[in-house]
Amino acid sequence: MKKDFAVIGLGRFGGSICRELSEEGMEVMAIDLDEDKVNEFANIASHAVVGDTTDEAVLKSLGIRNFDHVIVAIGDNIQSSILTTLMLKELGVKFITVKAQNDYHEKVLSKIGADQIVHPERDMGRRIAHNLISNNVLDYLELSDEHSIVEIVANSKLDGNTLIDLDIRAKYGINIVAIKRDKEIFVSPQADEIIQKGDILIVIGADTDIDRFEKRVLEA
Template identity: 80%
Template sequence: MKKEFAVIGLGRFGGSICRELAEQGMEVMAIDTDEIRVNEFALIASHAVVGDTTDESVVKSLGIRNFDHVIVAIGDNIQASILTTLILKELGVNKVTVKAQNDYHEKVLKKIGADVVVHPERDMGRRIAHKLVSNNVLDYLELSDEHSIVEIVANERLGGHSIIDLDVRAKYGINIVAIKRRDEIIVSPQANEAIKYNDVLIVIGADNDINRFEKKMLA
């Protein structure tokens, strides 16, 4: 079942999240006060809307409270970011992730109920998008434009199977290079190594192949 996201603010940060979520097949509503930016995302997002999210009536009209996750990626206007976040939480949005400009901004956002606060210089849009799509993805590190390393928590579908049973190299073109199991780290695990539920798998591969694996095995 597809998750539904709304991205408010389509600058470099919000735009990168919007693009990545759309590429992963998610339903995404893109929102900005700038009509030119909104038009840029008309063919990328499921819906692209010009709107001022500091106006509660506008937010209500967009039906945002029904979305699984809202990302507030408003640029330099800290007041608009805070007010938008406050409105979203008062309307009962389940999960709100907000971009903070500085530590003070982060403190305010947490006090008014933001579920996750990120700093763009530390958390790039693509990395966050992968974590949003699947609860099993712990971390996502880009090695290049096309290859990444991902930390994945083994779910029930993966647990109980050996690496050779899953055959992820042949099926998806990715490699499990290590397994974290409590305080133990298994480097270059053998093909007959059995994966246990809640193991953390360190996976390396091309982004397209990792995306296929996430959609098939972690959805």
């Protein structure tokens, strides 16, 4: 389903979101105070506009409340980020995602009603650290402070075992929600599915349980 997005702030984070959404065929309005940045996205986004989003009149003139999702990706100016988010809430925007600079910024954004708050630098740092610690982990996505989705490469110890044999859910409290094998992907794999060495297991669960599984099975 096609959605209308507005991206406010065209730095590295906002710019990359704008590019990806546009490449996926979404309608995207790119907004920034910097005219050079706006010009850079003139041929990428559906619309590129120079505007001060802390000004309610500007937001109204852009018809911001008609967008399905607004991403506030304002860089270092925390005050502008907060004011923009507050204005968007007051204007009745359906869903607002905001980039937070720090924990204090996140607390304020939560209080004023941001629907989704992201810490791109912190989250990427955690993903890289997690990948460096374990040779078997390809990717790591934090769902909450205590739960994650992890891509794990099956080693020789798992090779030839079915999901029933391993009984991972009962033993470790985690779930294998999909298996990637070459160009195939098996979503909600059957209990008698035989794991092959090199398979990529998409695992979801509590961080402590995933760590336990890694240490006992993958690193054993």
